[in-house]
Amino acid sequence: MPAKPRILVVEDESGIADTIQYSLATDGFTPVCCATAQQAITEFRREPPALAILDVGLPDLNGFELFKQLHELPGGREVPMLFLTARSDEIDRVVGLELGADDYIAKPFSPRELVARVRVILRRSARQPAAAPSAPAALPVEVDEERRRIRYYGQPLELSRYEYGILRLLAAKPGRVFTRDELLAKVWDDDSDSFDRTVDAHIKTLRAKLKAVRPQLDPIRTLRGTGYALSEDLPAA
Known part of the structure; x- marks a missing residue:
């Protein structure tokens, strides 16, 4: 700085x-x-x-x-x-x-x-967040690390940098629950719990963008008091 x-x-x-x-x-x-x-x-x-x-x-x-x-x-x-x-x-x-x-x-x-x-x-x-592995091919979430783009059921998503970071991280380990503190540390690269509400707000806007592609699905699971995870049983693309 x-x-x-x-x-x-x-x-x-x-x-x-x-x-x-x-x-x-x-x-x-x-x-x-x-x-x-x-x-x-x-x-x-x-x-x-x-x-x-x-x-x-x-x-x-x-x-x-x-x-x-x-x-x-x-x-x-x-x-x-x-x-x-x-x-x-x-x-x-x-x-x-x-x-x-x-x-x-x-x-x-x-x-x-x-x-x-x-x-x-x-x-x-x-700071640059540590690179996360791309999503498994079986998932309908395709992460393009080089272009920093994500496709959901073949549809490119218009994501902010933090929405991209959250979805990339969740897609790297489907089913794995990430706490708000982990998301802050890995996506924002800051572990201050003062910004928990910012994580929740970005999850909300990210969900809306995913639902715009497949309205019947809710791919991000919320575990109250714990955190968020990407569903492991999404229908194949």
Whole structure:
């Protein structure tokens, strides 16, 4: 990690932006604040940051749309992003994670917690998860390690990097139960139990994508209080 990682903060409420800027600066980061999506795009083009913090409710463009546009810029797909939202609706959190965001935090929030999450995300991004073996040929889940793509019953899935990591890990050992701590350690490469809910949210969006291919099947089993496993008795492709 650089001595002072550059953090792009896109927030139109000046009081919140000032608080974030102060918290990041005093914790060793270099914050760059923008009040609009267009300013953020211009700043991102000038120099992609180590991480971007995006407010969902911006005056000129929805934060989700800004996320998509930043992803299409040079280097955009390598930059981890975190959403800020004033809404508590689950749908906002799910949409953000489905897009591939690394995390989200709802307003009002603790500046200390925000900085802690930024540090965790940067540590995760700096590490490469250990390669897991490809899924057995008999399974309807085909993992292409080189292209980082997964097919389910022959259908390519549009997965975020963490959804890909979870399904790849589960498919490597069908029937084997992975705890939330294991998924955090192996997929996110961080064992902090503070992010259990992030695992659950990604499992939920992953299930929805699998069900879109085969609505009658529920390939991911939940063992309450334990973790998740890929079903061993899925019908052959």
